[in-house]
Amino acid sequence: MQTIQPRIFKGTRDFLPDEMIHREEVQKIMRAVFQKYGFEPIETPAIEYLNVLTGKYGEDADRLIYRLNYKTGTKDEAALHYDLTVPFSRVIAMNRDLPKPFKRYQIQPVWRADTPQPKQGRFREFYQCDIDAVGSKSMLVDAEIICIVNEILTRLQFKNFLIKINNRKLLNGLVAYVGLDSSWTGEICRSIDKLDKISFEEVTEELRTKNVPEEAIAKLKTVVAGGTITLADAEKLMAGIPSGEEGVNELKDLLAYLESMNVPKENFVFEISLARGLDYYTGPIFETTLPDHPHIGSLTGGGRYDELIGSFSGIDTPAVGTSLGLDRILAAMKQLGMLDKAQTRTKVLVTSFSKETILDSLKLASKFRSLGVNTEIYHEAVKLKNQFSYADKKGIRFVAIMGEDEIKNGQVTLKDMSKGSQVLISTDAIEQWISDNL
RNA sequence: GAGGCUGUAGCUCAGUUGGUUAGAGCAUCAGAUUGUGGUUCUGAGGGUCGAGGGUUCGAGACCCUUCAGCCUCCCCA
Numbered sequence: 469m470q471t472i473q474p475r476i477f478k479g480t481r482d483f484l485p486d487e488m489i490h491r492e493e494v495q496k497i498m499r500a501v502f503q504k505y506g507f508e509p510i511e512t513p514a515i516e517y518l519n520v521l522t523g524k525y526g527e528d529a530d531r532l533i534y535r536l537n538y539k540t541g542t543k544d545e546a547a548l549h550y551d552l553t554v555p556f557s558r559v560i561a562m563n564r565d566l567p568k569p570f571k572r573y574q575i576q577p578v579w580r581a582d583t584p585q586p587k588q589g590r591f592r593e594f595y596q597c598d599i600d601a602v603g604s605k606s607m608l609v610d611a612e613i614i615c616i617v618n619e620i621l622t623r624l625q626f627k628n629f630l631i632k633i634n635n636r637k638l639l640n641g642l643v644a645y646v647g648l649d650s651s652w653t654g655e656i657c658r659s660i661d662k663l664d665k666i667s668f669e670e671v672t673e674e675l676r677t678k679n680v681p682e683e684a685i686a687k688l689k690t691v692v693a694g695g696t697i698t699l700a701d702a703e704k705l706m707a708g709i710p711s712g713e714e715g716v717n718e719l720k721d722l723l724a725y726l727e728s729m730n731v732p733k734e735n736f737v738f739e740i741s742l743a744r745g746l747d748y749y750t751g752p753i754f755e756t757t758l759p760d761h762p763h764i765g766s767l768t769g770g771g772r773y774d775e776l777i778g779s780f781s782g783i784d785t786p787a788v789g790t791s792l793g794l795d796r797i798l799a800a801m802k803q804l805g806m807l808d809k810a811q812t813r814t815k816v817l818v819t820s821f822s823k824e825t826i827l828d829s830l831k832l833a834s835k836f837r838s839l840g841v842n843t844e845i846y847h848e849a850v851k852l853k854n855q856f857s858y859a860d861k862k863g864i865r866f867v868a869i870m871g872e873d874e875i876k877n878g879q880v881t882l883k884d885m886s887k888g889s890q891v892l893i894s895t896d897a898i899e900q901w902i903s904d905n906l
Numbered sequence: 907g908a909g910g911c912u913g914u915a916g917c918u919c920a921g922u923u924g925g926u927u928a929g930a931g932c933a934u935c936a937g938a939u940u941g942u943g944g945u946u947c948u949g950a951g952g953g954u955c956g957a958g959g960g961u962u963c964g965a966g967a968c969c970c971u972u973c974a975g976c977c978u979c980c981c982c983a
Contacts, residue, residue, distance in 0.1 A: 475974090478974090478975085528980090528981065528982095529981080529982080531907095532981085532982085551983085578983085580982080580983090582981080582982075583907090583980095583981095585976090585977080585978085586976090587976090587977080588982095589983075590981095590982075590983080591983090594983065595983085596983060597983095658980095658981085662980095744982090745981065745982060746982085755983095765982070765983070766982075766983065767983075768983075769982080769983060791983060792983080793982095793983030794983085795983070796983050797983090819941090819942095821941080851940075851941090851942095852940095852941050852942055852943095853939080853941090853942065853943075854943095855942085855943090856942050856943035856944090857942095857943050857944085858943085859943070860943040860944050861943085861944090867942080867943085869941075869942080871941060872941095873941085881941090881942095883942070883943090885943065885944080888942095888943085888944085890942085
């Protein structure tokens with residue numbers, strides 16, 4: 469038979485149990501917090517019509533959409549979804565009778581035809597965990613989303629994370645302030661977004677290559693070069709610029725709400741240089757990074773997109789949401805040593821000796837399971853050594869030995885693999901043993 | 907899209923100016939130990955040296971082409 473070289477598609481990964489157990493744990497915490505705030509689960513197809521996806525993310529991002537070779541060139545051309553926000557917006561536009569406000573969570577893989585960089589947590593297939601709320605322009609919603617991000621990262625035991633907050637309207641105001649028209653917004657934002665990594669001098673070089681006028685660069689420097697300007701500073705600068713004033717007022721509400729919701733002050737900050745790439749954002753934008761580990765990339769990112777749903781339905785429908793990057797979060801937790809070695813959830817392995825004793829082994833396993841203990845039975849009556857070795861490699865803590873001697877006396881031997889000790893108890897005492905040991 | 911690095915056993919890698927039958931550790935399997943793992947000891951299996959071509963008496967090594975992977979930048983989760 470011809471063998472095929474086993475290989476895995478670039479930028480994708482297999483998740484083996486030691487990793488999958490942690491992925492499930494993180495998702496479990498996310499779901500619990502989402503539900504605590506009243507978000508409901510939905511799921512959408514991996515495949516969407518291409519024209520549903522294009523034109524929402526911006527030119528660069530559109531090129532990263534995975535197109536399928538299906539009815540190419542027609543309106544039925546198909547693609548894998550690039551994120552969960554745009555498909556969700558389509559769902560809202562198609563289900564207009566949903567009670568508003570509508571709040572949903574959605575945990576699914578997304579695909580991007582990107583150059584993978586695993587070390588930075590960058591893949592072609594990765595999981596996004598999204599929450600979005602539709603139907604309100606109140607900053608209360610934006611604050612709630614950020615509050616949830618804070619709660620999840622805190623429950624996951626992240627110590628030093630920072631949720632950076634800005635507003636697209638304020639960025640528009642900033643471009644007006646430095647004397648440029650709105651067509652410059654994209655270029656200016658992309659450049660100043662890099663200020664957390666490179667110096668203003670380097671940003672200046674970049675702006676010059678983009679032919680940004682020197683007066684505008686000089687004026688920009690007075691605002692962003694010193695690093696952090698406060699929201700109060702921004703308010704003064706934006707006086708008389710409508711878009712900027714609106715952005716500042718929204719952020720004032722938002723930050724006040726966050727404080728009232730007891731989000732620790734050290735966990736979030738206003739940062740005027742935060743831009744974010746996706747085109748559909750219209751109001752507040754936010755993103756979480758680990759200041760101690762800048763190479764990992766953002767753990768979460770989101771914002772308000774009041775016009776995206778309307779682009780499908782024609783009906784003005786405000787919305788705000790965020791995406792938590794499951795793979796980024798796990799990459800960070802791994803690099804920070806926050807994950808223990810877990811290969812199984814099995815607590816007890818029941819041994820097999822022979823065809824004669826196997827029925828008693830089965831009964832014993834059933835008893836453990838009926839008492840809520842995750843239990844495996846070894847399927848082959850091979851040497852005990854091999855069965856112990858299996859328990860050891862998998863990290864199963866207890867081995868229950870049910871041999872001829874034990875059966876004869878109505879007993880079972882229970883060995884604690886972590887200590888090397890074992891006890892011989894009556895099968896009637898199993899329930900007590902479980903409450904003492906598990 | 908731009909630049910750099912690396913391809914040798916399942917994994918991580920060594921392999922001298924080009925020279926006999928290409929090695930090690932880990933992992934796997936067997937035995938020491940027929941009812942007891944993780945330690946130790948002994949042994950075994952496992953390779954078209956990424957692929958194709960070239961130079962040479964002789965190529966894992968040198969040259970050309972090509973493919974794949976990794977890293978950095980850009981951008982993002």
